[in-house]
Amino acid sequence: MVYDKLSSITKRIINDPNAAIDNDEACELATTTHNAIDLIISANKIRETYKADDTFTCSIINAKSGACSEDCAFCPQSAFYKTKARTYPLLDKSKIVERAIEMWNGGANKFSMVTSGYALTEKELDLICEAAILIKEKTGLSLCGSLGVLNEDIAERLKASGLTNYHHNLETARSFFDQVCTTHPYDDDIKSVKIAARAGFKVCSGGIMGLGESWEQRIELAFTLKELDVESIPLNFINPIPGTKMAERPLLAPMDALKCIALYRLINPLKDITICGGREISLGDYQSWTFLAGANGLMVGDYLTTMGRGLKIDMEMIRNMEI
Numbered sequence: 059m060v061y062d063k064l065s066s067i068t069k070r071i072i073n074d075p076n077a078a079i080d081n082d083e084a085c086e087l088a089t090t091t092h093n094a095i096d097l098i099i100s101a102n103k104i105r106e107t108y109k110a111d112d113t114f115t116c117s118i119i120n121a122k123s124g125a126c127s128e129d130c131a132f133c134p135q136s137a138f139y140k141t142k143a144r145t146y147p148l149l150d151k152s153k154i155v156e157r158a159i160e161m162w163n164g165g166a167n168k169f170s171m172v173t174s175g176y177a178l179t180e181k182e183l184d185l186i187c188e189a190a191i192l193i194k195e196k197t198g199l200s201l202c203g204s205l206g207v208l209n210e211d212i213a214e215r216l217k218a219s220g221l222t223n224y225h226h227n228l229e230t231a232r233s234f235f236d237q238v239c240t241t242h243p244y245d246d247d248i249k250s251v252k253i254a255a256r257a258g259f260k261v262c263s264g265g266i267m268g269l270g271e272s273w274e275q276r277i278e279l280a281f282t283l284k285e286l287d288v289e290s291i292p293l294n295f296i297n298p299i300p301g302t303k304m305a306e307r308p309l310l311a312p313m314d315a316l317k318c319i320a321l322y323r324l325i326n327p328l329k330d331i332t333i334c335g336g337r338e339i340s341l342g343d344y345q346s347w348t349f350l351a352g353a354n355g356l357m358v359g360d361y362l363t364t365m366g367r368g369l370k371i372d373m374e375m376i377r378n379m380e381i
């Protein structure tokens with residue numbers, strides 16, 4: 059029954075990317091598909107149709123770490139929690155540029171400067187803009203920033219310095235946000251995503267699966283992102299860090315993580331879906347299934363506060379998938 063339904067949905071989306079699944083279909087598939095394989099097969103066909111030639115890797119630098127004023131329940135960088143995450147102010151320009159060159163030479167296509175905190179100060183903005191100009195001079199990386207909430211002036215200056223992408227996660231569904239963050243409203247994040255889009259950035263916005271939200275709330279987030287028309291959706295999976303509010307949260311089972319990716323592809327057939335933090339710990343041996351489940355991008359190298367498994371191994375995995 060589910061198989062028949064999925065085959066007809068797959069054909070429908072392959073014929074017309076605007077005929078993606080709606081909220082009711084997504085909820086039904088999420089709750090009736092106990093075996094993720096059928097969903098994965100469907101998502102892979104859709105990825106092959108629309109994203110086969112659009113596979114990419116992202117890399118980041120945690121340019122400023124810890125001491126954040128926000129209380130995001132999963133985040134070891136929040137000043138509300140006592141964790142082992144490193145705390146340091148904005149790195150020197152030379153260090154940021156050096157890391158970008160290293161990632162470019164290692165095969166990454168995109169590079170993002172990421173800072174902890176609600177928003178950049180004026181001085182930090184100056185340094186980030188100077189680093190961006192140098193990175194553009196020295197590499198062919200597509201440049202992204204994840205630098206907190208935006209206003210029009212900050213967006214304009216970042217754009218003029220060569221950033222083409224802006225990343226700002228919504229983290230979770232609006233209906234679950236109060237369980238995740240209480241120091242700023244959901245609408246601040248929505249507003250930043252809209253400002254980034256208006257400034258002409260390719261906007262990257264997604265969230266974390268496994269914070270305790272329901273399948274309906276995972277789907278709610280997917281539809282909020284669809285409505286915002288973001289170009290790229292980064293999906294993270296819970297990595298419970300000791301000291302944070304989410305320290306005791308269980309990991310997502312690998313098949314549930316793959317199911318999330320597949321559902322996001324069925325909801326957003328034309329968008330980039332990038333698999334980011336928590337990949338190693340949640341997917342384990344199934345990491346090489348990320349593209350089969352519908353993703354077309356992978357974050358490589360280290361994450362913000364946790365280590366990746368190394369650029370070389372990730373690049374080899376992508377080559378071996380021969381997609």
Ligand code: SF4
Nearest residue numbers: 126128130133136174
């Ligand atoms: S997720 Fe970002 S805003 Fe939230 S606590 Fe961590 S660094 Fe601060």
